[in-house]
Amino acid sequence: MNIPIRPWIIDTTLRDGEQAPGVVFSPEEKKDIAAMIADIGVDELEIGYPAISVDEQRVIREIVAMKLPKRLTCWSRAKRSDIECASRCETEGIHISFPISNLYLDLMGKDYLWVREQLEILIPEAKKHFSFVSAGAQDATRTDVTTLEAFARDASLCGADRVRIADTVGIATPLTLMRHIEQLKSSVTIPLEFHAHNDLGMATANAFSAIEAGCDAVSVSVNGLGERAGNAALEELSLALKLSGRYRNSIKTDRLHRLCEKVAKASNRIIQDQKPVTGSAVFQHESGIHCNALLKDPLSYQPFLPGDIGKEAYELVIGKHSGSASIQHAMEANGISIDREEAGKMLLSVRLAANRKKSGLSSAELMNIYKECLVKPQDTCRR
Numbered sequence: 042m043n044i045p046i047r048p049w050i051i052d053t054t055l056r057d058g059e060q061a062p063g064v065v066f067s068p069e070e071k072k073d074i075a076a077m078i079a080d081i082g083v084d085e086l087e088i089g090y091p092a093i094s095v096d097e098q099r100v101i102r103e104i105v106a107m108k109l110p111k112r113l114t115c116w117s118r119a120k121r122s123d124i125e126c127a128s129r130c131e132t133e134g135i136h137i138s139f140p141i142s143n144l145y146l147d148l149m150g151k152d153y154l155w156v157r158e159q160l161e162i163l164i165p166e167a168k169k170h171f172s173f174v175s176a177g178a179q180d181a182t183r184t185d186v187t188t189l190e191a192f193a194r195d196a197s198l199c200g201a202d203r204v205r206i207a208d209t210v211g212i213a214t215p216l217t218l219m220r221h222i223e224q225l226k227s228s229v230t231i232p233l234e235f236h237a238h239n240d241l242g243m244a245t246a247n248a249f250s251a252i253e254a255g256c257d258a259v260s261v262s263v264n265g266l267g268e269r270a271g272n273a274a275l276e277e278l279s280l281a282l283k284l285s286g287r288y289r290n291s292i293k294t295d296r297l298h299r300l301c302e303k304v305a306k307a308s309n310r311i312i313q314d315q316k317p318v319t320g321s322a323v324f325q326h327e328s329g330i331h332c333n334a335l336l337k338d339p340l341s342y343q344p345f346l347p348g349d350i351g352k353e354a355y356e357l358v359i360g361k362h363s364g365s366a367s368i369q370h371a372m373e374a375n376g377i378s379i380d381r382e383e384a385g386k387m388l389l390s391v392r393l394a395a396n397r398k399k400s401g402l403s404s405a406e407l408m409n410i411y412k413e414c415l416v417k418p419q420d421t422c423r424r
Contacts, residue, residue, distance in 0.1 A: 047289040049258035052078050052275060053087040054304060056116050058266035068100040070307040077300045079109040082291040090116045091126040101130040119159050124167050134173030137163055141192055142180035153188060157195050164199035177205035182213045186221055190228050197231040204231050208247060211240030211270060215250035222254035234258035237273040239265055248273035249281050263304040264312060276301055276318045280345060298351035324355035329364020332357050336366055360401035361392050371407055387414045
């Protein structure tokens with residue numbers, strides 16, 4: 042299997058991410074986010090869709106003027122007018138999206154011969170204005186591999202520099218996708234990119250699998266922001282690549298938390314507690330068995346450390362499933378040292394209180410139980 046040493050990472054937060062319903066970034070937010078994404082170490086930023094408006098073209102030009110040390114591209118439909126709009130933005134590259142599945146072509150009353158004709162017209166036209174041209178196979182995962190091979194070959198012959206395999210409605214699964222990528226890599230020479238959507242919850246897994254199968258590039262977005270269920274998440278893929286140990290990863294993962302918080306605020310989309318990598322629950326632990334081991338080795342029940350993504354520390358939650366070691370640790374944080382036997386005397390009261398509250402206990406609630414069980418006469422403590 043032809044596995045790339047260092048996959049090319051493309052961020053589309055400012056294009057596909059902003060296409061999420063109801064999401065609007067201000068020009069200043071776009072520029073701040075672009076700078077942070079470039080700083081974190083991605084290779085390429087897809088920064089907008091110029092044909093939307095003159096205002097969109099203006100902010101794209103402003104981002105270009107920032108002279109970020111990354112390839113900047115914009116997005117276009119397979120229309121000459123879109124390419125003309127994009128040419129006024131002065132990005133290094135352009136991505137042109139072509140409908141490729143029978144479903145999409147039937148909706149337009151077109152066939153693959155029309156696609157080939159558009160490639161022959163639009164790729165050379167784009168080459169007049171951009172040093173890098175990507176051709177996108179829209180709805181590629183509902184397209185037979187033979188047609189994808191033809192598209193990749195035709196795009197290459199017309200001068201395209203890369204072909205995007207787009208899982209437009211998020212139906213790909215890792216093993217099937219890997220077979221398709223491997224087949225394409227064996228029959229075409231043009232570099233391939235995979236663009237994932239998360240409708241079945243497999244976007245990051247599919248992006249990683251595409252890389253495993255030899256795909257040269259993948260596109261992601263911060264927080265997985267994007268249409269419907271979103272895209273493959275930059276932060277998730279970055280950690281997966283890092284932890285695999287098989288790839289050179291350019292991403293500065295210790296800056297991920299700050300970037301994800303910035304995009305969450307700008308998009309008005311909160312980061313769910315159980316969101317992989319950056320959710321607040323990722324570094325929260327309650328189980329007594331887990332907490333006891335974590336106090337000895339933080340990697341015992343965590344795949345990576347909070348500092349790896351720029352967070353300060355994990356949190357031991359005192360609740361229904363806590364054990365004596367957790368209570369000792371929590372009391373120590375309150376400046377009170379107790380032994381294991383004393384912690385054991387607090388356990389039943391802790392569990393009863395957590396059951397009543399239906400959540401973890403606060404520091405103040407734990408201190409009240411401590412006073413009841415260990416400071417007052419022992420017979421006042423629930424047993």
